[in-house]
Amino acid sequence: MNNIIRTEHAAKSYKSGEITTTALKDVSLEILQGSFTCIIGPSGHGKSTLMHLIGGLDRPTDGKVYIGDVEISRIPNSDLARLRGKRVGFVFQFFNLMQGLTAIENVEIAMMLAGVPDREQRVRAVKLLALVGLAEKAGAKPGQLSGGQQQRVAIARALANDPDILLMDEPTGNLDSVAEAEVLDLLQTLHRQGKTVVIVTHSDEVAKRAERIIRVKDGLVAH
Numbered sequence: 357m358n359n360i361i362r363t364e365h366a367a368k369s370y371k372s373g374e375i376t377t378t379a380l381k382d383v384s385l386e387i388l389q390g391s392f393t394c395i396i397g398p399s400g401h402g403k404s405t406l407m408h409l410i411g412g413l414d415r416p417t418d419g420k421v422y423i424g425d426v427e428i429s430r431i432p433n434s435d436l437a438r439l440r441g442k443r444v445g446f447v448f449q450f451f452n453l454m455q456g457l458t459a460i461e462n463v464e465i466a467m468m469l470a471g472v473p474d475r476e477q478r479v480r481a482v483k484l485l486a487l488v489g490l491a492e493k494a495g496a497k498p499g500q501l502s503g504g505q506q507q508r509v510a511i512a513r514a515l516a517n518d519p520d521i522l523l524m525d526e527p528t529g530n531l532d533s534v535a536e537a538e539v540l541d542l543l544q545t546l547h548r549q550g551k552t553v554v555i556v557t558h559s560d561e562v563a564k565r566a567e568r569i570i571r572v573k574d575g576l577v578a579h
Contacts (some may be wrong), residue, residue: 360387360388362386364384366382366419381576392544393567394556394569397558407523441469445514447507448524459493460495463485504531507530508539510527511542540562
């Protein structure tokens with residue numbers, strides 16, 4: 357397998373007035389295509405910062421970040437946005453669904469932003485909702501869905517443009533144990549179908565599902 361995500365001596369610091377806070381220090385790692393990886397560590401130790409860097413949501417202060425052969429830490433913002441839209445699907449702890457839209461419309465909007473034709477949006481959204489087990493909930497709005505169902509809609513939306521990578525920040529953090537198990541079962545199914553799955557979590561239970569665990573503490577990665 358080839359690596360799909362790579363960092364070389366990546367570091368991230370934030371300045372507030374005269375104070376500089378270092379969130380990540382000299383992180384070099386590789387994540388293989390088609391793998392299932394958990395990035396685990398205590399709150400405030402840099403794991404979400406690492407996710408933002410490898411997903412192109414933020415840029416390192418020092419070092420390099422690659423998706424495939426592209427050094428995303430240096431490309432223009434417009435190119436980075438296009439690459440994210442094609443190659444990375446994001447899922448967060450708070451489902452971030454649009455409350456006024458139905459489940460199927462929440463999935464379609466990701467395709468609309470990518471310029472997918474209207475007819476293709478609907479066909480693909482129907483298939484994705486069926487994939488996550490919510491075909492019968494296509495017309496429901498988020499307020500009519502359980503937390504686990506909302507997160508499955510968010511996963512369908514993340515899959516809308518068929519990305520290589522699913523990058524998730526505490527995707528089960530707001531779910532009860534039953535809904536958490538359902539979402540993790542779904543992620544393992546997607547992994548078996550070839551998706552590269554990266555989950556940021558503080559939960560050892562979630563990490564047990566992964567093939568590989570990357571531990572982050574005090575801004576450092578333990579290999």
